[in-house]
Each structure stands twice: as structure tokens, then as C-alpha cells.
Amino acid sequence: MATAMPADVRPAEQEQGEEQDIEPAVKRVPPQAGQQPNYSFYVEPFKLEERPRRFLEAFAAILRQSNYGPVLDTYCRVGAKCSVCTASCPVYQVTHDPSDIPCNRSELLLKVYRRYFTLAGNLKSRLFDYFRLTNEHINTLTESVWRCTACKRCKYSCPMGIDHALVTHLARWILAEIGIVPKALVVSVRQQLEGQTHNTSGIPVPALKDTCEFLEEELEEVYPGAGISFPFDVEGCEYVFFPAVSDYLMEADTLMGNAAMLHATGTSWTIGTGNFDGIDYGLFYSDAMWERIIKAQVAEVHRLGGKSMLIGECGHASRSAKEGMAYFIPPEDQVPVVNIMELAYEKFRAGQLILIPDAIEERTTYHDPCNIARKGWIIEQPRAILRHICQDFVEMEPHGCDNYCCGGGGGMVSIDEIREFRTLVGGKTKAEQIKATGAHYVVTPCANCKKQIDEVIKDHGLPQVRTGLHDLMLKAIVLPNGQEPILQEEED
Amino acid sequence: MPVEQWLEWTRGPLFRFALAVMVLGLIRLVVLNGINLISLVRHSYDKKMPVGVVARDTLRWLFPFTRVPASQRFFTLVSVAFHLCIIIVPIFLAGHILLWQRGLGLSWPAMHQTLADYMTLFAIATGLLLFGKRVSTHLTRSLSRVQDYLLPLIIVTTFASGYLAVHPAVNPAGYDATMLVHALSGDLVLILIPFSKLSHMLLLPISHLVSELGWHLVPEAGTRVARALGKEGEPV
Numbered sequence A: 001m002a003t004a005m006p007a008d009v010r011p012a013e014q015e016q017g018e019e020q021d022i023e024p025a026v027k028r029v030p031p032q033a034g035q036q037p038n039y040s041f042y043v044e045p046f047k048l049e050e051r052p053r054r055f056l057e058a059f060a061a062i063l064r065q066s067n068y069g070p071v072l073d074t075y076c077r078v079g080a081k082c083s084v085c086t087a088s089c090p091v092y093q094v095t096h097d098p099s100d101i102p103c104n105r106s107e108l109l110l111k112v113y114r115r116y117f118t119l120a121g122n123l124k125s126r127l128f129d130y131f132r133l134t135n136e137h138i139n140t141l142t143e144s145v146w147r148c149t150a151c152k153r154c155k156y157s158c159p160m161g162i163d164h165a166l167v168t169h170l171a172r173w174i175l176a177e178i179g180i181v182p183k184a185l186v187v188s189v190r191q192q193l194e195g196q197t198h199n200t201s202g203i204p205v206p207a208l209k210d211t212c213e214f215l216e217e218e219l220e221e222v223y224p225g226a227g228i229s230f231p232f233d234v235e236g237c238e239y240v241f242f243p244a245v246s247d248y249l250m251e252a253d254t255l256m257g258n259a260a261m262l263h264a265t266g267t268s269w270t271i272g273t274g275n276f277d278g279i280d281y282g283l284f285y286s287d288a289m290w291e292r293i294i295k296a297q298v299a300e301v302h303r304l305g306g307k308s309m310l311i312g313e314c315g316h317a318s319r320s321a322k323e324g325m326a327y328f329i330p331p332e333d334q335v336p337v338v339n340i341m342e343l344a345y346e347k348f349r350a351g352q353l354i355l356i357p358d359a360i361e362e363r364t365t366y367h368d369p370c371n372i373a374r375k376g377w378i379i380e381q382p383r384a385i386l387r388h389i390c391q392d393f394v395e396m397e398p399h400g401c402d403n404y405c406c407g408g409g410g411g412m413v414s415i416d417e418i419r420e421f422r423t424l425v426g427g428k429t430k431a432e433q434i435k436a437t438g439a440h441y442v443v444t445p446c447a448n449c450k451k452q453i454d455e456v457i458k459d460h461g462l463p464q465v466r467t468g469l470h471d472l473m474l475k476a477i478v479l480p481n482g483q484e485p486i487l488q489e490e491e492d
Numbered sequence B: 001m002p003v004e005q006w007l008e009w010t011r012g013p014l015f016r017f018a019l020a021v022m023v024l025g026l027i028r029l030v031v032l033n034g035i036n037l038i039s040l041v042r043h044s045y046d047k048k049m050p051v052g053v054v055a056r057d058t059l060r061w062l063f064p065f066t067r068v069p070a071s072q073r074f075f076t077l078v079s080v081a082f083h084l085c086i087i088i089v090p091i092f093l094a095g096h097i098l099l100w101q102r103g104l105g106l107s108w109p110a111m112h113q114t115l116a117d118y119m120t121l122f123a124i125a126t127g128l129l130l131f132g133k134r135v136s137t138h139l140t141r142s143l144s145r146v147q148d149y150l151l152p153l154i155i156v157t158t159f160a161s162g163y164l165a166v167h168p169a170v171n172p173a174g175y176d177a178t179m180l181v182h183a184l185s186g187d188l189v190l191i192l193i194p195f196s197k198l199s200h201m202l203l204l205p206i207s208h209l210v211s212e213l214g215w216h217l218v219p220e221a222g223t224r225v226a227r228a229l230g231k232e233g234e235p236v
Ligand code: SF4
Pocket: A088, A089, A090, A091, A092, A101, A102, A105, A147, A148, A149, A150, A151, A152, A153, A154, A155, A164, A165
């Protein structure tokens, strides 16, 4: 995906993560004094001195300025240690390592909170010297929170409603403040916020326009004479379009399907050349970055006088925009956030989007991206379309809001050096689910899931073909003048 | 002091003390959590209380058939049965209501004694099952703290001694001694409620609410954190 760095850009002194042994979890060689710990993912050099003190300073500052204190307070009180969540965590299910139990993972941070930020913990430590934050503890926490895909499955099986993804989210932010972030993520965010191109893949505007021209030519072959286009910088549109920018590099069919759908429904939309990347990795490691990125995106919508933000096929981009809009943008500046599948479904239901029924012969299944499905936001919309255009649509079990993460959630998919962990541990259950459907197509409308499922399919030697929703719709969209698509040869 | 006097003491002053500790402790938790909840909504743009979602997520646990992983279904049902028994029996037991009436003049309808007997036995059985589960696997042991082992045992002791006290036929010990154990352990449970995980009897819906509101992130928090850490304006 966006952050896949060519091998030669990687710093030579950082070695490949150790061989992944799955059971028990990776045990690491303790670093020598003054040496950067050897995490399972690359981290840019960070300051080694006084890490515990700086960790606590960052923790304290975040607690003071944010809402996390009350949450940790409550979680410290109610944790029932009942173990129900173990049966729902895809990582623990494969490793069976106690340190991968959601409740134990959160405990790593709660312990620090209790010791340093509650009266009882303070007293207890004075009397018994019971816990002290050490470099080792920080290292354990680091590995642990980057083994969680923040898929939130555990939250919905915990009777207490403890949201371990929220604890993971906070722990990653604190760690980021002392410089411990997977390099893949931070490099992308730097490119997006401070680079010349303002997008995670570093695509310059001329290259973007070239790509879109090429896609227009391709679309001309599917719908000759229709003139389906990718409009740039049109002011006053209904929708300003933000796909995951990596789609421009790797998901031509998804984008062509997007453009065809928007054209067929007569939707007014545009791509802003000031900011055209829906990716927001702040969601994965820092509220500070999340806020800066969503603000830059919203500023582009306002620059163009657009009415809504239209997010492409991407789960985390959709959630980070929708929630980020609500959290970080002052109400007077907020605009609606719409996922492109919601729009397609709405037009389909209103009869404004005509799709050829049963256009897809092969058996098709659908993987729900956690970020849009877990809370029930987008589950039925794509299915209604798929049931219409597919002759044989089958479900994975479980699916919808109980789905299993692809194993690449929470930013993990961008970290190439942990691929084995992602596909063989995090993605194992998903591989089994996919296999059990016997489907030809696995549809998933998310840039993260697309890359991860490609790799899961490959690493597990599965026969399935991964695709996006609009990729399939491109074979079924009928233009208002009755023009049907000329099917292209599938290259694979 | 003879046993009867001890018994009077545990049922009188000690019970009142335990009850006061429980009530005051719970009030303290309500106040603290109230403050927490207010601060959660105060700082964020989104001030809506997701009451519907929280009610659904909380009540779902009384009917643990959906969204509970199949492998956990049996013990989840056991756990729900255990919870129902240990809440209902102490409140609606005729013998307990009598004590309330004598002490404070309060009274409410009692449950049938046979039903109470069965529910007590059920509470003991499910409590032991849950304890057994906790000690039996590496997984659950790795999760458990001291209170996780002790609380179910204390609760089972309370119910077992209560049952024996009212069924002299099966009781190998004398009434007074059994009752003393019952009253002491019962008082202990009351005292422990606000200070242990037992507080979830009150905090359960609050915890669900906090999990929702916790995501109402605070605008500008990132900037202020950077300022506090002297990192303002630093490149990413
Ligand atoms: S969020 Fe997902 S990966 Fe993380 S602990 Fe929960 S179930 Fe496991």
C-alpha cells in the first residue's frame, strides 16, 4: 500500500525482525545499554535516555488535556477478568499466548496508570514498592499494542464493555510522543502533512492527472463515447472525493467503478488538487496527527466550496473522517462524511443507479472492514448491491458487526516487515473463513483490507481472487442512456 | 463472649456498619463517576449521550445468546444464573426481610422459601463452577488476581452457611456457629462491594457509557500536549 517502501530505502543498520515463531509470542534479545531495542517493526532512531520518565510525562500531559483519564479510571475498577474476550480476539485465538489476551494487554497500561496516577497506587507503591515503570515494561507494551489490530471484537464480547482498542489507541499515542512509532506510519504522515504533495504516497498532482487521464481512456473502452471523467478542482460540487490515495497506484478498477457510478448517477463531484488523500494514519497512533490530517482534508472541502466529503472504498479513511469530523472540527465547519458505498446504495435504492442483475456468475463473498462494520455503520448497503449483481453471493461466518478482522487493521497492514505475523497469525482466521466460502471473488471495500487479503490469499495459498465492490459494479453499471459495459478481459 | 452475643453483634452493629460502608462507598463511586462522565462530555464537541446504545449493550448480558463466542456460551449462562441468584435471594428472602422489618420497619414481598432454597443451591453450584473454571486453565489463571479467587469463595461461603443454618437436618455444625459464619461473610461481602470488582453491580452501565464517550476525543488536545512537552512546531 501507500507506505510500502522499496527495499533500498530501508536503513541498512535496521535488521529484519526476528524469525516469527508463532507459539509462544516472539521473545526478543534484550538490547545492550545505549542500544535501540530491536522491535519487530522498524522504528526511526529515538532518544533512549530516561524513557520511563519521558513516558510518564507524555502520559500525564495526555491525561490532562484529553478524555482518557476517566476511561482508565473506570476500566481499573470494573475489569472482571472473566476471560470471555479471549474467545473473540483473532490474535489470541492463534497464539494462545496469555500476553495476547485483550484484558492482559490493556493491563500493561492500566498498571502504569494505577501506579502513577491514582492515590491508591501511589500509596501502595510507597508501602510495598510494588511496580515501577522500566524500559523493559515500555518495550513489552510497545510490542503488545502493535500486535493488536484495534478491531474491537473484544469490546463487544466483554460484559463490562471494556474497549481494548481504545486502550491500545491511547498507549500508541503515548509511545509516539516518545518517538516509538512504526516507521512505515510516521513516514507516510510526514509526507502527508509536511511533504510537497500532501499525500501519503507522495504522488505529485501532474502524476495524479496522468493517472486519471489513463483511467478515462480505459473507461472509454468500457463505455465508448460516454466521456466518463475525473473532474479536478470544480468549485461548488456536492462531493469532494477522498479515496485512499494508494487506489491511484494500485486499484484502477475500483476508481473506474467509482467514476462510472458517479457518472451514471449524475452526481456532482470533484477531486481537489490541494488534498486528495483520504488516508489518516493518525487514527492508528496519535490523536494529534489525526486532528491535523482531518483539518487539512476539511480545509480542502471548504476551499472548493464542496458540500460533503466523499470517502472512497476505505474503512479506516471513512471512520477517521466521520469520527474525526465530529471530534476535531468545530460544529460550524463540519460537513457530512459519506462513504461511496452509502452513496451508491442510496442511488441504487432510489432507482437512479441501474445495475445489471446477476452480472457476476462466479461465487462471491464479502469481507466487512472492521472500521465501518463493527458499530453497524455499513453492512447492508454493499450486500444489497452484491445480492443484486451476483448470481451466487455467500456470507462468511461470522460476518457483519461480528466479522473477523483481516489481520491488517490498526495500521498493521502498512508495516511490511511484520507480514508473517499479519498473514499467519492475525489473518489466519480470515484465511479459514475465506476458504470455507468456496467463493471465487472476495469483495472488500477497503484499501487496507485489500492489501492484507491479497497477502493472506498468497501466504495461505488460497485460490480466491480479491476485488473491490466498485470493481465488480463496473461490470454491471448501466448508464442512463441504456449503455451497458463492454466487459474487459480479466488479467491476473 | 458467647456465640449468641457475637451473632447479635454481627447482625446488629457490624451489619449496620457494613451496610453504611457499602452505601457510602457506592455513593462515592456514583459521584466520582458522575464527575468523570461530565468531564467526558464537557470537553468534546459531541455532547449527545448514547443512551440507547449503552442500554442495549448492557442489557444484552442478561440474554447472552448473541455476540457471545460459542465456546463461552455455557459459562456465560452459568455466570448470568449465578448473578441473578446472588442478587435476588438476599433481597427477597423472608428471613432477611424480617430483619429489616425489626430494625428499620421496612418491608416488601418475600419470595417463596422453596424457590429461595433452590436458588441458593443453584448459586452455590454455579459459584463453584465459576471458581473451578478459573483455577482449571492456564488462560484463566494468567488473568486472575487475588480478589478473583477470593470473592467467589466468600460468596459461596455466605450462601452455603445460610442454607445450612435454615436446614438443621443437613447441618453438621450448630445453628449459632453456622449463622455466625453466614453473617460475618455476608457483612464482608457488603464491605467489599465498593472496593473490589463487585462494584460492577453499579458500574456496569457506566462502564459501557464510558467506553462510548471515551471516544469523544477532545479537540486541540494534541496541540496542547505538544505544548506541554515542549514539542510545539516540531516536524512530524
Ligand atoms: S481489538 Fe481485536 S486484536 Fe485487539 S485485543 Fe481486541 S480482539 Fe484482539
